[in-house]
Amino acid sequence: MAKTVTDVICPFCGTLCDDLEVQVSDDGTKILEVYNACAIGAEKFLHSQAKDRITRPRMQQEDGSYKEVSYDEAVEYTAQMLAKAKKPLMYGWSSTSCEAQSVGHEIAEAVGGVVDNTATVCHGSSLIAIQDVGIPSCTLGEVKNRADLVVFWGCNPSHAHPRHLSRYSIFPRGFFTGKGHKGRKMIVVDPRNTDTMKMADVGLQLEQGRDYELLSALRVAFRGEDLPDVVAGIPKERIYEAAEMMKNARFGVIFFGMGVTQSLGKNHNIDIAIMVTKDLNEFTKFSIIAMRGHYNVTGSGAVLGWQFGFPFATDLSRGFARYNPGETTSNDLLRRDECDAVFVLGSDPGAHFPISSVRKIAHLPSVAVDPHITPTTEISKLHVPVAFVGIEVGGCCYRMDNVPIESRKVVEPPEGMMTDTDFLARVRDRVVELKAQAPVGTQSTAEAQGA
Amino acid sequence: MAEYLIKNGFVFDPVTGVKGDKKDVAIRDGKIVDSVSSSAKVYDAAGKTVMAGAVEVHAHVAGPKVNEGRNYRPEDKLFGTRVRDSKDTRMTGGFSIPTTFKTGYSYAKMGYTVVMEAAMPPLYARHVHEEMRDTPIIDQGAFPVFGNNWFVLEYLKNNEVENTAAYIAWLLRASKGYAVKVVNPGGTEAWAWGLNCLSVNDPVPYFDITPAQIVKGLIEANEYLGLPHSIHIHANNLGNPGNFQTTLDTFKLAEGYKTNNKFGREQTMHHTHVQFHSYGGDNWGNFESKADAIMDYVNANPNLTIDTGNVTLDETTTMTADGPFEHHLTELNHLKWANVDVELETAAGIVPYVYSPDIKVCAIQWAIGLELALLAKDPMRCFITTDHPNAGPFTRYPRIMKWLMSKESRDERLNTFKHADKVISSTLLAGLDREITFYELAQMTRAGPAKALGLAGTYGGLAPGMDADVVVYDINPEGPFTGEDIERAFTDASLVFKTGTLVVENGRVINNGNKRTLWVDAKVNENAQVMRDVEEKFLKYYSVSLKNYEVQGHHYIPNPYAIEVDATSEV
Amino acid sequence: METVTLTIKKTPTLMLEAEAISPDGLAGKSLDQIKALPVHMGREQFTIGEYFDVTGATSATAGETKVVVKGDLSRVKYLGTKMSAGELVIEGNADMYVGAWMSGGKLTAKGSVDGFAGTGMKGGELLIEGNAGNYLGSAYRGDWRGMQAGLIRVKGNVGSDTGYFMNGGEIIIEGNADVHVGTHAEGGKIVIKGNAKSRVGGQMVEGTIILFGTVDVMMPGFKYIGDEEIEVDGQKTVMSAYIGDLGERHRKRKGESVYGKLYLAKAAPADAGASRDARLARAREAKKARFVPVEGTTSA
């Protein structure tokens, strides 16, 4: 006999589908089947069941081999490393729960660390743009219920967020959108002719790195001003046509992804895409939404926000929070030799950072907390495996539109394995003990940003 | 047994009617008591002022728009951040939108022990609760917004008050909410199409209902349930010249309704941040105060309570579920605009704003806020707020108290505005001599809001049996003192006890307290239709499933304080 | 005017935060008092004396004090931050925030400086003899009030995002500029004597940009309005005048819309279709040049 857990949250991408059904063995230890998820989501559940899974911490030896250590030893090593460092980088936080993030922040406060999440290599530029010009946005249910024009700019949901189109943006029938995809127009802008572009009513295949100019041209077109004959490789007639479509929508939305956040100009591309959206609100109703990648990178930004006031790259070293991407961002800290220890949880910089940064991590004292063996765990001095959030332990997660959803526990973790929250709590308690004599930042009052 | 005795202070307590007498206040195990044993720890408050903990009736301190405000305004935290008070407190930051830790600590230092979050989008309720959990010391509740909710619009279109009430009870439980908040009724739903409702009779697109019907229906449902608080409304047409008429129209919607509750609440409508709703003129050029017309109505109608929404003349961040208003504002000041429309429920917008003393309109707004309080005949029905952070950060309360309690300080400010002459001729303030007394201040910030919230038995007073939230301020009410002395004393209290625990000493936070989350658990008869409607809406229109909607569990509300209401009836 | 000289003794392992080093921070202090002032590295606090030899003397006021900092300061941040008067000379390369939020006085950096120099500048003069990094004379994150007043002159090249959200004052770059010049500007003047890449004047509301060299790609929202004579550093030149950004909002004064102005050398091919090869070649050149960061605005 097997039992079925319903309304399960998928802990993979920022779409954060919450309608999965998971069949588990009667004793609650094995996942048998995953329904409703897309292939990558289902894979995440099934992967957690791998037979060869590491279930105890491992310390890298001089010769590169690993030695199993106890969680007690792992806690001690991590706490000592963080307490000794002058400015440890505490990176990741995007594939874990808000509870764990919160405990991590307590540690960072105690040791004067820098807390940064994966936005630093994907949507950090969006966050900077929002700081510069704001963002008119909406929840995904609004898109489902009202949108009659959907623009995908520099993103390819067919691959990266597979159920986005069916759950929220193109296919669903909502309150004012009873015709489903027949009632929606779709514009796709990308340098490549992606699978998503193939479905579009209008596809604009622009020159690589010229998003800023094309978005600017749309703004010129909205205002009825003259355009050069060709902008970003697109003839002006097609730009005017797209502009008209957008102005005449009843409720439009722009989704954008890494194609614009990480190409030339980064935050400026998002900045001007937001301004395009703002302009359109003089004619109709328009929103813009970032296609956030990791399932809880949004949550990390939220918790950092209410605790310290900044969504990523938060430097707590001086006893108050500071933030300036380009300075307090992980890759800049590594590049400039401005951190002296690295703690990673809930991300894989070994796979996603530039090789120069990865080399820097390899030369620093480092701890990686991750259920999997990853490129990061392979270069870290200590690997601490933990239970899978959203599968073996629940916790709060924030969807790409900031909607918080409580993820569920569907099976027990392997015997004796810690959750990341438990591990962090023990490290925190130990760090607090170590720091009891000299708390950070209480020696003087000072102002932020070099008073 | 923890016992404390606060001796010899000048006590101001509207609940027991004490008006500045030299008295002792005794605390045992978190409660106010008549007397304590000789082993009680004694604090000498001689020459100082003693009041109950203050009660914040309306502030935006937790949740998605507050946090978006924080995250999108790094410049709000650039300078002036201080390191921690002690090793037991958390880092703090932010000026107009402080972090949760700073929010808790700053309120506590001013002697506030209860703070209501004024607008909770139900879909984001978890977020609101996560932030409240991380706001130390102060007890908090949050008001879910109902005025643009599809269930409410559909039920009230057909006058289905019982179904509306059943839905309210369900949503209060699902979101762990405290009261029925109404923001720009109908107008925010219209905003989902880029439109608005600017009067109480402006129909809501598609839903075929008017703001007036929404408001009246929600009053009826609120009183049907007998909730501790009345409906808490931010009317249509906020912030526009000439809007006082819409405000009066909204007030009148509450006429003829009787309160029904077991909590001692007397009003059927609380109207919030009335300063933003008391404008005359028909453009920014002839913009003027209509505080007199507004307060004439309020003074004559005991079924109303209000809060002021005082402008503090700072650079701040406006944020409201009145989505169309924020769009209007960004068109005026061109500063960065954030907006979120929330499916089936509400919306919110954010725009930074600089209330400059050099701008005539800002100075008039400043005057209007003060006029409302100074014209209030019953301080038990008019409460001081800044609609934090909309008219200014709550940390400026002591400055508002200075302006209200010292005519000299107020006139000094009024007379040095760049456009002082125009401000004086467009307002009544120069002619108002009243100075709010310490006793009236205790009414406006303690006993009054506690009563309006249906919490008079627990908070806002010093009667035996009430929670021991006790504050000592370093100011001698018998004088002499200056306006500056008032501001200083009310910024950093000498002592603050929260439920009997000393949390602030000499203006420094020494303890993170034991905060509670207030919510209202209303029981109604089983209502199969409403439950069917809920299931259908989640199946078809929400982007989350019904089972993932309700906020529950230790993580979000580690220390709940549920207030029970029984609205079941025999069928 | 008294001069106090600080010579760095050892290379900080992490970056050293030394906001005390400015005429305002040191004026009126004895050498011993200066040596006892705090500098920070990570969570640890040190003293100026641990990192610098200090000689000379200060005057009672910042205005009468000259501060000279010597040695390799490329791992020292915040030199001259918030200075309001007096003189500061940095003899080596320096790290970030040189002259950030300065409001008066004269700051001379004889070497190159990293990012965020002159952030939020309100007055005074900032002279950089080497190159400057990204975000020169720009706003701090989220602020719509960038450089307000004062003068910045850079002898070398600058990174991206020069004069971001600029509201006033003047920036003169004698070398080349990376992408995004004067983005979101609402006032002020930026002169580039060398070449620019692309995104010059994007989202510009008001203000002036004068570009003597070439631009790889023009923004679509700039319109040619005729030739005008302008004067820079005493030299008069007839240039092609453009208004823009036509995609942006603009104020009206006396019923007329006020636009940002962009001046291009008359001979310069202000075409939108500069060949890809030329662009790539130039990009490669730029990458080679030290202190001109890699493409892009931040590494975020």
Ligand code: SF4
């Ligand atoms: S779309 Fe994303 S969240 Fe949904 S099932 Fe696939 S991987 Fe999971």
Ligand SMILES: [Zn+2]
């Ligand atoms: Zn409000």
